[in-house]
Amino acid sequence: MRVITGILLIFLVMLQYRLWFGKNSVPDYLALEDEIARQQADNNKLIRRNKLLYADTDDLKSGVEAIEERARNELGMIKENETFVRIITQKPDKG
Template identity: 75%
Template sequence: MRVFTAILLILLILLQYRLWFGKNSVPDYLVLIENVVRQQSANEKLQQRNKLLFADTDDLKLGLEAIEERARNELGMIKDNETFFRLIPKESNTRNVNN
């Protein structure tokens, strides 16, 4: 009976060792869970970004307003009989702030 108990005890110790320190152990599992949560968060951010990009492409395909907005903001284009004003702050104000 003592031999059987000793064998069971050794088996229990080996199984516990593998559970806590071996390959695919509990700490490894916890690290994997943390990585999965981090990846899911990154995926959600990318999905939101994709939705915005799809909305932009749909707007560019269907509406001229988005094209006009980009032409005005990025290329500085203006319509006929339209005056464009650009306000530039005085350099003296920025120098006083820096001093």
């Protein structure tokens, strides 16, 4: 009877070792859960960015107003017979 108990105890120790320190152990599982959470957060950021880009391309495809706005903001273009005015404010002197 002691031999069987000893063998079962050895098996229990071996299984516990694999559970805590072996391949695919509990720490590996927890590390993978953290990695999955980080990847899901990154994916959500990319999904939001893609939605903004899709909305921007839809605006560019559908109307002239979006193209005109981009030309004004990014390229500094103005329409014919339009006057460009830039207002520059002075920063107060620190003294």
